[in-house]
Amino acid sequence: xxxxxxxxxxxxxxxxxGNLINMERRKALKTGGGLGLLGLFTAIxxxxxxMAWAKYEASAFDAxxxxxxxxxxxxxxxxxxxxxxxxxxxxxxxxxxxxxxxASFLEHTEQIYILVEKNPNVLAAxxxxxxxxxxxxxxxxxxxxxxxxxxxxxxxxxxxxxxKEVKVTAGGCGG
Amino acid sequence: MGxxxxxxxxxxxxxxxxxxxxxxxxxxxxxxxxxxxxxxAWHITELKALHNGKTVLEGQFGTAVSKNPYLVFRFKxxxxxxxxxxxxxxxxxxxxxxxxxxx
Numbered sequence: 618x619x620x621x622x623x624x625x626x627x628x629x630x631x632x633x634x635g636n637l638i639n640m641e642r643r644k645a646l647k648t649g650g651g652l653g654l655l656g657l658f659t660a661i662x663x664x665x666x667x668m669a670w671a672k673y674e675a676s677a678f679d680a681x682x683x684x685x686x687x688x689x690x691x692x693x694x695x696x697x698x699x700x701x702x703x704x705x706x707x708x709x710x711x712x713x714x715x716x717x718x719x720a721s722f723l724e725h726t727e728q729i730y731i732l733v734e735k736n737p738n739v740l741a742a743x744x745x746x747x748x749x750x751x752x753x754x755x756x757x758x759x760x761x762x763x764x765x766x767x768x769x770x771x772x773x774x775x776x777x778x779x780x781k782e783v784k785v786t787a788g789g790c791g792g
Numbered sequence: 793m794g795x796x797x798x799x800x801x802x803x804x805x806x807x808x809x810x811x812x813x814x815x816x817x818x819x820x821x822x823x824x825x826x827x828x829x830x831x832x833a834w835h836i837t838e839l840k841a842l843h844n845g846k847t848v849l850e851g852q853f854g855t856a857v858s859k860n861p862y863l864v865f866r867f868k869x870x871x872x873x874x875x876x877x878x879x880x881x882x883x884x885x886x887x888x889x890x891x892x893x894x895x
Contacts, residue, residue: 673838673852674852678852678855713858713859714858714859715858733856736856737820737855740854740856741853741854741857742853742856742857743851743852744849744850744851744852745849747846747847747849747850749868749869750865750866750868751807751865751867753865754849754851754864755862755864755865756857756858756861756862756863757858757861759818759855759856760856
């Protein structure tokens, strides 16, 4: 089965030391040169381009501030756009489970990112929409405190956003 | 192998809606246990949903997605009996794959 093969590759890739690979990838990105371990694996055919893991934007998920996150994603201040619909509760009694829905009515929506400005890591999730999939997603996120939630949409290679504030009465990150 | 997902897929007027409930702790790496030690991060990093073998959604999760992640998405097409496969992988390399038929 094709998927089993994927799984094996995924698993072995991680077993080989997920952290190491992350580091290598970041290093490669930072120095802006070389194939990096990921590139090397791609090159020798262990990982085919387009396979999910190859695109995991670790640097964006690790970023601590909004500016850092946007930087890691390569976004220059996205415009607010009314065609991006963000649905969140005004008040979240439980910050551990905050429902978030995003719908984009922009043509050629490729990706939707969900960001929570005041979380320890701003980027919560990223969804990629192939042709034929509606640019809509519902999920649930954790929020440490009252914060803006941002739906960042990539459509036609450009970024747009919608922002709403959610008041959190009990934080969701524990500790 | 991770714990099984609950997946529901139904088609209406040519659009298939898929609801997925994954079972995963989604530890942020910031929480402390009773002894005051940090609980290491443990979360799903990626997921992929396929309709009859064709990718219909890809997702990447950070630590801020809630425990037992829930997801709803829709795609055009799909008929009753078609297969919807969802797989995820977490940062420890654990994976889970579940399949349902569109109802």
